[in-house]
Amino acid sequence: MAGSNKRIAKGQELADITTNPPEGTKVKLADESNIFIWEVLLDGPEESVYAGGHFKLKLVLPTNYPFKPPVLSFETRIYHPNVTNDDKGSMCLGILRSDEWKPPNQIRAVLKMVRDILVTPDIDNAVEGAIAELYKSNRKWYDKQAKEWVAKYAGKK
Amino acid sequence: MSRSRSFSRSPRQSIQARFGFFDASQQPPMPIHSSSNPTGNLLEVTFPPAELQRSMSSNHASLRGMRRLEARRQMEETNYLSSKARSQNLNPPVDLRLLDYVTPYDDNLMCPVCRCAFIDPVVLVECDHCFCRDCIRQTWATTASAYTPLGPRGDCPSCRTPAKLGARSATSKILVNITDDLVVRCPNSEQGCEATVKRGEVQDHVGIYCGYSKQECYAEDCEQPVRRRDADLGCLHYNVTCFDCRETMQKAELEAHWKAKCPDRKVACPQCQEPILSRVLDKHSREMCPAVTVSCPGAVLGCTSRSKRSQAEVHAQTCTLAILAPVLAAQKQRLDEQEVVQRTMSRKLEVLESGFAAVEEILYPKHSVQAKEDDVRADERRIPLLLEDGDSARRRHTRLESTDVEDMDEQFSGFEFPSPTSSRPMSSRLIASLPPSRPAPPPPGPRPQDLPEPFSTDFDMPFPSAFPPPAAHGPYVSPLHHLLSMHEALRDELSRVSTAVQELDGRQSMHTLNENLRMREEMGYLGAQVTGLSRQVGWLTSTQLQRQQHQHGAGVGSSAGGGGMDGIAGAGAGVEAAVSAVGAAASALRGAAQVRAQARRGHSEEGRTKL
Ligand SMILES: [Zn+2]
Ligand SMILES: [Zn+2]
Ligand SMILES: [Zn+2]
Ligand SMILES: [Zn+2]
Ligand SMILES: [Zn+2]
Ligand SMILES: [Zn+2]
Ligand SMILES: [Zn+2]
Numbered sequence: 001m002a003g004s005n006k007r008i009a010k011g012q013e014l015a016d017i018t019t020n021p022p023e024g025t026k027v028k029l030a031d032e033s034n035i036f037i038w039e040v041l042l043d044g045p046e047e048s049v050y051a052g053g054h055f056k057l058k059l060v061l062p063t064n065y066p067f068k069p070p071v072l073s074f075e076t077r078i079y080h081p082n083v084t085n086d087d088k089g090s091m092c093l094g095i096l097r098s099d100e101w102k103p104p105n106q107i108r109a110v111l112k113m114v115r116d117i118l119v120t121p122d123i124d125n126a127v128e129g130a131i132a133e134l135y136k137s138n139r140k141w142y143d144k145q146a147k148e149w150v151a152k153y154a155g156k157k
Numbered sequence: 158m159s160r161s162r163s164f165s166r167s168p169r170q171s172i173q174a175r176f177g178f179f180d181a182s183q184q185p186p187m188p189i190h191s192s193s194n195p196t197g198n199l200l201e202v203t204f205p206p207a208e209l210q211r212s213m214s215s216n217h218a219s220l221r222g223m224r225r226l227e228a229r230r231q232m233e234e235t236n237y238l239s240s241k242a243r244s245q246n247l248n249p250p251v252d253l254r255l256l257d258y259v260t261p262y263d264d265n266l267m268c269p270v271c272r273c274a275f276i277d278p279v280v281l282v283e284c285d286h287c288f289c290r291d292c293i294r295q296t297w298a299t300t301a302s303a304y305t306p307l308g309p310r311g312d313c314p315s316c317r318t319p320a321k322l323g324a325r326s327a328t329s330k331i332l333v334n335i336t337d338d339l340v341v342r343c344p345n346s347e348q349g350c351e352a353t354v355k356r357g358e359v360q361d362h363v364g365i366y367c368g369y370s371k372q373e374c375y376a377e378d379c380e381q382p383v384r385r386r387d388a389d390l391g392c393l394h395y396n397v398t399c400f401d402c403r404e405t406m407q408k409a410e411l412e413a414h415w416k417a418k419c420p421d422r423k424v425a426c427p428q429c430q431e432p433i434l435s436r437v438l439d440k441h442s443r444e445m446c447p448a449v450t451v452s453c454p455g456a457v458l459g460c461t462s463r464s465k466r467s468q469a470e471v472h473a474q475t476c477t478l479a480i481l482a483p484v485l486a487a488q489k490q491r492l493d494e495q496e497v498v499q500r501t502m503s504r505k506l507e508v509l510e511s512g513f514a515a516v517e518e519i520l521y522p523k524h525s526v527q528a529k530e531d532d533v534r535a536d537e538r539r540i541p542l543l544l545e546d547g548d549s550a551r552r553r554h555t556r557l558e559s560t561d562v563e564d565m566d567e568q569f570s571g572f573e574f575p576s577p578t579s580s581r582p583m584s585s586r587l588i589a590s591l592p593p594s595r596p597a598p599p600p601p602g603p604r605p606q607d608l609p610e611p612f613s614t615d616f617d618m619p620f621p622s623a624f625p626p627p628a629a630h631g632p633y634v635s636p637l638h639h640l641l642s643m644h645e646a647l648r649d650e651l652s653r654v655s656t657a658v659q660e661l662d663g664r665q666s667m668h669t670l671n672e673n674l675r676m677r678e679e680m681g682y683l684g685a686q687v688t689g690l691s692r693q694v695g696w697l698t699s700t701q702l703q704r705q706q707h708q709h710g711a712g713v714g715s716s717a718g719g720g721g722m723d724g725i726a727g728a729g730a731g732v733e734a735a736v737s738a739v740g741a742a743a744s745a746l747r748g749a750a751q752v753r754a755q756a757r758r759g760h761s762e763e764g765r766t767k768l
C-alpha cells in the first residue's frame with residue numbers, strides 16, 4: 001500500500017464524503033472491492049438550467065492519488081461547454097488538470113467545483129467550443145437546449 | 158542511514174542521531190532509501206567527523222588504517238542490518254499512517270497531502286508550508302522535476318511557490334515532538350493488545366514489549382514465529398483441532414482462530430448484544446434479532462408503524478391492518494389465479510366465436526354484390542383482428558405453464574382461421590366434392606326439412622319456423638337477407654339436382670355401351686351360324702351332284718347326258734336360291750339390330766330431354 005491509498009482508505013476522505021456528502025451529491029464506491037472508482041450522483045443545482053436533472057458521474061482516482069489528479073467524467077449526457085459532448089463525458093475542470101492539481105485538494109472541493117460550473121460554466125476552459133460560443137451569443141437558445149437534454153437524458157434517477 | 162547511526166557516537170550530533178533513529182524505525186532499511194535521501198547525505202557531508210578530516214590530510218599509512226577501520230565498520234553494519242531484517246520479517250515496521258489515534262488532534266497537525274498527523278515533517282524554505290517528508294518527496298517525484306545539485310526542489314503543493322526543502326529546523330522539531338506525543342492504539346489491537354502508547358513509542362512497543370507481536374520460538378530447531386506472550390509456554394508448533402469447528406491448526410494459532418476466524422465462535426450481535434454464533438449472525442440480524450427495526454406486516458396496506466422486532470409482535474396483535482394482511486394477501490392470490498383462468502377462458506371463447514363465424518360464413522355466404530362487398534369489408538375488419546388477437550394471445554399464453562394453455566395451443570394449431578379470400582372458393586369446393594353416388598346428399602348444415610319445391614316457392618308465404626334460421630343467429634337481419642338466403646338455398650338445390658342428372662346420364666350411357674356389346678356378340682354368333690349353314694349347303698350340293706353323275710353313268714345313254722346336265726343346272730339354281738335366302742336372312746338380322754340400336758338411341762335422347 002502506497003501512502004496515496006492510505007489517504008483514501010484511512011484518511012477518512014471516503015468515509016467523510018459518503019456519510020456527509022456535499023450538498024446535492026451522493027457518493028459511493030462503484031464496486032465495493034475497488035476503492036479507486038467512485039460513483040457520484042449529482043442533482044442539478046436549483047439555480048441552474050440543469051435543475052431537476054440527476055447526473056451520474058464517475059470519479060477515477062489514480063493509484064498515486066493525491067499526487068495525481070482524479071479523473072471525473074459524466075456518465076449521464078449533459079449539454080455543457082465544459083463536458084465533452086460524447087459518451088465519454090470527459091470534463092475539463094481547472095483543478096483537475098495535472099498541471100493545476102495540488103495534492104492538498106480534496107474530492108469534496110472537486111465536487112463543489114462541478115456544481116459551481118453547472119451554475120456558471122467556465123467558458124475560458126471550454127472543451128465544446130460550439131456550446132461555449134452559443135452560451136456567449138444566444139443564452140436563451142443554450143438554456144433551452146440544456147433543458148431539453150436534461151429532460152431527455154437526466155430525467156429519471 | 159546506518160552511516161548516520163555510526164556518527165551518532167559523536168556527541169555533537171545528538172539531534173541528528175535522534176532523527177536518524179526515527180528514520181530507521183519507520184522506513185525499511187533498503188539501500189535505495191539512503192541514496193534517495195539526499196538531504197541526509199547532504200547533512201553528512203556538511204559535518205564530516207573530525208577524525209576523518211585528520212586522516213584525509215595525513216600520509217598513506219594512516220590511509221591503510223582508515224581502510225581497515227572502514228572494513229570493520231561495514232561488517233558491523235551488515236550484521237546489524239541482517240538481524241534487524243530478521244526481526245522485521247516477523248514484525249514489519251509500523252505504518253504510522255494506518256494508526257488509530259485515541260484522541261483527536263488539531264487540524265493544524267494534519268499534513269494536507271496525506272491528511273494524517275505529520276510524519277517526519279519538513280518545512281519548505283520559501284513559503285513555510287509544512288508537509289511530511291515522504292509526501293513532499295512523492296509530490297516532487299511525480300511532477301518530473303529536474304534533478305538539481307542543490308537538493309530536491311519543486312513547487313509547494315499548497316501554494317505553488319517554487320521551493321526547496323529546508324534544513325531540519327526548530328519548527329519541525331516542535332512539530333515532531335507534538336506529533337510523537339499523540340496517543341495511538343497498538344496496531345495489534347485487533348489481535349487483543351489493549352495498549353495505547355505515544356506515537357513516538359509505538360515502534361518500540363511493537364518491537365520490544367507488545368505481547369501480541371511475533372518473535373522466534375525459543376525451542377531448538379524451531380524458527381517459527383510465536384506471540385511474545387506465548388513464547389515462555391514452550392514450543393506451540395504442533396497441530397491441534399478446534400473443538401467447535403474441527404479445523405486443524407497449530408496450537409500457536411488456536412487463540413487467534415477462536416478470536417477472529419472460527420465460524421462457531423460466539424460474537425456479540427451489534428444490535429442486541431446477545432452472543433450469537435458468528436456463522437448465523439447474518440441470519441440473526443436479518444430474521445431474528447429483536448433489536449432490529451422492522452415495519453408492521455400491514456405495511457403493504459398502509460400501516461406506517463416501525464418498531465423493534467421485539468415490540469412488533471405486540472403491535473401486530475393490535476394493528477387491524479396487520480391482522481387483515483394475510484387474509485387480503487390470500488385473496489389477492491386467489492384473484493390473480495382467477496384472472497389467469499379467466500384470461501384463458503376468454504381466449505377460448507374468442508376462438509370459438511371466430512370458429513363459429515367461419516362456419517356461418519361457409520353455410521350462409523352472401524351473394525348480392527352489395528352484401529358481398531359489405532361482408533368482405535366486415536370480414537377484413539373482423540378476421541384479421543381476430544387473427545392478430547390470437548397470435549398475441551398465444552404469445553402471452555405460452556408464458557403461462559398450465560395444461561389449459563397447452564390445450565388451447567392444440568386448438569390453435571388444429572384450427573384454420575378462414576380468411577375472406579378463401580371462404581368463397583371453399584364453399585364451392587365443398588359442393589363439387591359431394592359424393593356423386595348419393596343421389597340427394599343432406600344439406601350441409603342446419604337446413605329446413607320442409608324446404609318448398611324449387612321454382613315454386615312463394616316468397617310471400619310465411620316462412621316455416623325452422624327456416625330461415627332465427628334472426629338471433631346474425632345473418633338474417635333484414636327481409637333482403639331472407640330473400641338472399643332463400644335464393645342461396647335454391648341455388649344449392651339446383652346444383653344438387655344437376656349433379657343427380659349428370660350421374661343419371663353417365664349411368665345411361667354405360668348401360669347403352671353394355672347393350673351394344675351384347676348385340677355385337679349376338680351378331681357374331683349369327684354370322685358364324687350362317688357360315689356353318691352355307692358350308693352345309695355346299696356339302697349337300699356337292700353330294701347331290703355326285704349322286705346325279707352316278708345315276709347318269711348307270712343309264713349309259715347319250716341322251717341321258719343332256720337330261721343330267723339340266724338336272725345339275727336345276728340343282729345349282731336351287732342352291733343359289735338357298736344361298737341368297739341365307740344372305741337375305743342375314744341382312745334382315747342386321748336390319749333388326751339397326752332398328753334396335755336406333756330405338757335405344759331414341760330412348761336415351763328421350764330420357765335426356767325428359768331430364
Ligand atoms: Zn503527509
Ligand atoms: Zn507553500
Ligand atoms: Zn501491543
Ligand atoms: Zn516452536
Ligand atoms: Zn474453530
Ligand atoms: Zn441481535
Ligand atoms: Zn401496523
